[in-house]
Amino acid sequence: MRLKSDSRRQCILEAAISLFREIGFERVSMAQISARVGGSKATLYSYFQSKEELFAEAMIDAMEEQGQAMIDLLDPSEPDVRKVLLHFGRAYVDFVTSPQALCCVRTAIGTNGKLGATLYELGPKRGWDDIAGYIAAVMERGNLPKGDHKMAALHLKGMLEASGVYPKLYGAEPEQDKETVVQGAVDAFLRAYG
Secondary structure, eight states, X not given: OHHHHHHHHXXXXXXXXXXXHXXXXXXXXXXXXXXHHTSOHHHHHHHOXXXXXXXXXXXXXXXXXXXXXXXXXXXXXXXXXXXXXXXXXXXXXXXXXXXXXXXXXXXXXXXXXXXXHHHHHHTHHHHHHHHHHHHHHHHHHTSSOOSOHHXXXXXXXXXXXXXXXXXXXXXXXXXXXHHXXXXXXXXXXXXXXX
Protein backbone atom coordinates (compact mmCIF):
# COMPACT_ATOMS: atom_id res chain seq x y z
CA MET A 1 0.00 0.00 0.00
CA ARG A 2 2.82 2.42 0.89
CA LEU A 3 4.47 1.85 -2.50
CA LYS A 4 1.24 2.85 -4.23
CA SER A 5 0.94 5.88 -1.97
CA ASP A 6 4.57 6.92 -2.63
CA SER A 7 4.05 6.43 -6.36
CA ARG A 8 0.91 8.59 -6.32
CA ARG A 9 2.71 11.29 -4.34
CA GLN A 10 5.55 11.31 -6.89
CA CYS A 11 3.04 11.63 -9.76
CA ILE A 12 1.46 14.62 -8.02
CA LEU A 13 4.88 16.24 -7.53
CA GLU A 14 5.83 15.71 -11.19
CA ALA A 15 2.53 17.16 -12.43
CA ALA A 16 2.90 20.14 -10.11
CA ILE A 17 6.49 20.82 -11.20
CA SER A 18 5.41 20.72 -14.82
CA LEU A 19 2.53 23.15 -14.25
CA PHE A 20 4.58 25.52 -12.07
CA ARG A 21 7.18 25.72 -14.84
CA GLU A 22 4.58 26.16 -17.60
CA ILE A 23 2.40 28.88 -16.09
CA GLY A 24 3.96 29.95 -12.79
CA PHE A 25 3.06 29.47 -9.15
CA GLU A 26 0.42 32.19 -8.89
CA ARG A 27 -1.57 30.97 -11.90
CA VAL A 28 -1.60 27.27 -10.98
CA SER A 29 -4.58 25.96 -9.01
CA MET A 30 -4.96 22.75 -7.07
CA ALA A 31 -7.81 21.88 -9.47
CA GLN A 32 -5.40 22.11 -12.44
CA ILE A 33 -2.89 19.88 -10.69
CA SER A 34 -5.53 17.28 -9.78
CA ALA A 35 -6.82 17.35 -13.37
CA ARG A 36 -3.30 16.79 -14.72
CA VAL A 37 -2.73 13.89 -12.31
CA GLY A 38 -6.16 12.44 -12.93
CA GLY A 39 -7.79 12.54 -9.54
CA SER A 40 -9.78 14.67 -7.19
CA LYS A 41 -8.75 17.75 -5.22
CA ALA A 42 -9.60 15.81 -2.06
CA THR A 43 -6.93 13.24 -2.96
CA LEU A 44 -4.47 16.06 -3.61
CA TYR A 45 -5.23 17.62 -0.22
CA SER A 46 -4.73 14.26 1.47
CA TYR A 47 -1.08 14.46 0.37
CA PHE A 48 -0.48 18.23 0.63
CA GLN A 49 -2.30 20.72 2.87
CA SER A 50 -1.90 23.66 0.50
CA LYS A 51 -0.58 24.77 -2.85
CA GLU A 52 2.31 26.43 -1.01
CA GLU A 53 3.29 23.16 0.68
CA LEU A 54 3.02 21.34 -2.64
CA PHE A 55 5.18 23.95 -4.37
CA ALA A 56 7.82 23.77 -1.63
CA GLU A 57 7.94 19.98 -1.76
CA ALA A 58 7.99 19.96 -5.58
CA MET A 59 10.86 22.43 -5.78
CA ILE A 60 12.91 20.72 -3.10
CA ASP A 61 12.22 17.30 -4.64
CA ALA A 62 13.30 18.56 -8.07
CA MET A 63 16.57 19.98 -6.73
CA GLU A 64 17.45 17.55 -3.95
CA GLU A 65 19.58 15.11 -5.95
CA GLN A 66 21.69 17.87 -7.52
CA GLY A 67 21.98 19.63 -4.17
CA GLN A 68 23.15 16.46 -2.43
CA ALA A 69 25.74 15.80 -5.15
CA MET A 70 27.04 19.33 -4.57
CA ILE A 71 27.22 18.86 -0.77
CA ASP A 72 29.02 15.54 -1.27
CA LEU A 73 31.92 17.48 -2.82
CA LEU A 74 32.74 18.84 0.65
CA ASP A 75 35.23 16.22 1.81
CA PRO A 76 36.73 17.17 5.18
CA SER A 77 39.37 14.42 4.85
CA GLU A 78 40.92 16.24 1.84
CA PRO A 79 43.68 18.47 3.27
CA ASP A 80 43.61 20.88 0.31
CA VAL A 81 40.71 23.11 1.41
CA ARG A 82 41.15 25.42 -1.61
CA LYS A 83 40.75 22.50 -4.01
CA VAL A 84 37.58 21.32 -2.22
CA LEU A 85 36.09 24.83 -2.12
CA LEU A 86 36.84 25.45 -5.80
CA HIS A 87 35.06 22.22 -6.83
CA PHE A 88 32.20 23.00 -4.51
CA GLY A 89 32.02 26.66 -5.58
CA ARG A 90 31.68 25.78 -9.27
CA ALA A 91 28.90 23.29 -8.51
CA TYR A 92 27.21 25.75 -6.16
CA VAL A 93 27.17 28.60 -8.68
CA ASP A 94 25.77 26.25 -11.34
CA PHE A 95 23.12 25.06 -8.88
CA VAL A 96 21.93 28.45 -7.62
CA THR A 97 21.85 29.98 -11.10
CA SER A 98 19.90 27.09 -12.64
CA PRO A 99 16.45 27.97 -14.00
CA GLN A 100 14.83 25.76 -11.31
CA ALA A 101 16.63 27.44 -8.43
CA LEU A 102 15.98 30.94 -9.78
CA CYS A 103 12.29 30.11 -10.27
CA CYS A 104 12.10 28.84 -6.72
CA VAL A 105 13.74 31.96 -5.25
CA ARG A 106 11.67 34.36 -7.37
CA THR A 107 8.47 32.59 -6.34
CA ALA A 108 9.42 32.54 -2.67
CA ILE A 109 10.18 36.27 -2.75
CA GLY A 110 7.06 37.12 -4.72
CA THR A 111 4.50 35.37 -2.52
CA ASN A 112 3.01 36.28 0.81
CA GLY A 113 2.75 33.88 3.70
CA LYS A 114 4.96 31.09 4.89
CA LEU A 115 6.11 29.78 1.51
CA GLY A 116 9.43 31.64 1.57
CA ALA A 117 10.24 30.47 5.09
CA THR A 118 9.29 26.90 4.22
CA LEU A 119 11.47 26.91 1.11
CA TYR A 120 14.36 28.39 3.08
CA GLU A 121 14.08 25.75 5.82
CA LEU A 122 13.86 22.85 3.35
CA GLY A 123 16.59 24.07 1.02
CA PRO A 124 19.16 26.80 1.63
CA LYS A 125 19.21 26.46 5.42
CA ARG A 126 19.83 22.71 5.27
CA GLY A 127 22.54 23.21 2.66
CA TRP A 128 24.30 25.94 4.59
CA ASP A 129 24.14 23.90 7.77
CA ASP A 130 25.99 21.17 5.84
CA ILE A 131 28.57 23.69 4.61
CA ALA A 132 29.05 25.07 8.12
CA GLY A 133 29.54 21.47 9.25
CA TYR A 134 32.26 20.99 6.64
CA ILE A 135 34.01 24.19 7.74
CA ALA A 136 33.77 23.10 11.40
CA ALA A 137 35.30 19.73 10.46
CA VAL A 138 38.26 21.25 8.61
CA MET A 139 38.77 23.69 11.48
CA GLU A 140 38.80 20.76 13.89
CA ARG A 141 41.32 18.90 11.71
CA GLY A 142 43.55 21.98 11.71
CA ASN A 143 43.19 22.70 7.98
CA LEU A 144 41.65 26.09 8.86
CA PRO A 145 42.15 28.07 12.06
CA LYS A 146 39.32 27.62 14.54
CA GLY A 147 36.63 30.26 14.44
CA ASP A 148 32.93 30.83 13.89
CA HIS A 149 32.17 28.17 11.27
CA LYS A 150 28.59 29.38 10.75
CA MET A 151 29.69 32.93 10.00
CA ALA A 152 32.42 31.59 7.72
CA ALA A 153 29.81 29.58 5.79
CA LEU A 154 27.62 32.68 5.37
CA HIS A 155 30.58 34.72 4.13
CA LEU A 156 31.46 32.05 1.57
CA LYS A 157 27.82 31.91 0.46
CA GLY A 158 27.62 35.67 0.06
CA MET A 159 30.79 35.86 -2.00
CA LEU A 160 29.76 33.00 -4.28
CA GLU A 161 26.32 34.51 -4.88
CA ALA A 162 27.11 38.22 -5.17
CA SER A 163 28.28 38.32 -8.78
CA GLY A 164 26.28 35.45 -10.20
CA VAL A 165 22.93 35.00 -8.51
CA TYR A 166 21.75 38.57 -8.02
CA PRO A 167 22.06 39.65 -11.66
CA LYS A 168 20.27 36.46 -12.77
CA LEU A 169 17.41 37.08 -10.33
CA TYR A 170 16.80 40.32 -12.20
CA GLY A 171 17.08 38.63 -15.59
CA ALA A 172 20.52 40.12 -16.30
CA GLU A 173 23.73 38.33 -17.09
CA PRO A 174 26.49 38.19 -14.46
CA GLU A 175 29.26 40.71 -14.91
CA GLN A 176 31.93 38.06 -14.38
CA ASP A 177 32.26 34.50 -15.60
CA LYS A 178 31.74 31.63 -13.16
CA GLU A 179 35.43 30.75 -12.82
CA THR A 180 36.41 34.33 -11.94
CA VAL A 181 33.60 34.49 -9.37
CA VAL A 182 34.49 31.16 -7.77
CA GLN A 183 38.24 31.72 -7.64
CA GLY A 184 37.78 35.24 -6.28
CA ALA A 185 35.34 34.06 -3.61
CA VAL A 186 37.49 31.11 -2.50
CA ASP A 187 40.67 33.18 -2.44
CA ALA A 188 39.01 35.94 -0.42
CA PHE A 189 37.51 33.35 1.92
CA LEU A 190 40.90 31.74 2.52
CA ARG A 191 42.54 35.14 3.11
CA ALA A 192 39.93 35.84 5.75
CA TYR A 193 39.75 32.38 7.34
CA GLY A 194 42.85 30.48 6.13
